[in-house]
Amino acid sequence: xxxxxxxxxxxxxxxxxxxxxxxxxxxxxxxxxxxxxxxxxxxxxxxxxxxxxxxxxxxxxxxxxxxxxxxxxxxxxxxxxxxxxxxxxxxxxxxxxxxxxxxxxxxxxxxxxxxxxxxxxxxxxxxxxxx
Numbered sequence: 581x582x583x584x585x586x587x588x589x590x591x592x593x594x595x596x597x598x599x600x601x602x603x604x605x606x607x608x609x610x611x612x613x614x615x616x617x618x619x620x621x622x623x624x625x626x627x628x629x630x631x632x633x634x635x636x637x638x639x640x641x642x643x644x645x646x647x648x649x650x651x652x653x654x655x656x657x658x659x660x661x662x663x664x665x666x667x668x669x670x671x672x673x674x675x676x677x678x679x680x681x682x683x684x685x686x687x688x689x690x691x692x693x694x695x696x697x698x699x700x701x702x703x704x705x706x707x708x709x710x711x
Contacts, residue, residue, distance in 0.1 A: 581711040582672035585624070589671070592620050593704040602694040604660050606636060606645040613645070617693045617703045618663055618677065622647045625667045634666050661690065673711070680706045 592598060601607045601614025605622055608614075615623065625634050637646045637658065646658040647667075662676035677688040682696065692698045692706070 581678075582670070585621075585671045586707065586711060588624050589621050590704045590708050592624055593617060593700040593707070598623070598700065600693070600700055602697075604644045605647050605662075607643045608640050608645050609643040616661075617689055617700060618661075619647075620700075621663065621671060622667055625670055628670070632666070634664065678711060680710050682706060 598615045598620050599612060601616060601619075604616060605619035606613060606615050622634070623636075626632075626636065635648055637648045644660055646660055647664060648658050663671070663673065664676075668674075668676055677690050679686050679688055680692065681687075682692060682698070687696060689703065689707075692703055698706075
């Protein structure tokens, strides 16, 4: 993983700026945004490249805010649960949902967030140690 992006991601997860959510990169419910740990990385991408095709859509369906990017043919591609290729490439990751070891087993980062219910501080520690 790109060391600079990793540092930004870990710091953002620990910052308290992002409210943790599950089941989607970003949700908007009860007037508040919530992010999966992967959604935090997508948000950092939008801040790093504000004029790029990677952006959060205004469309909110069932509280889910899709992350949109343009593919090489200029066609919009929306993601709700995993990293887009552009974010993956920027971050220097080889998977759209990286795998980490926790409790002697391997889990996708989204599973640690959504199913294992690790908080952002615990996920940040694993990212720091393993990616």
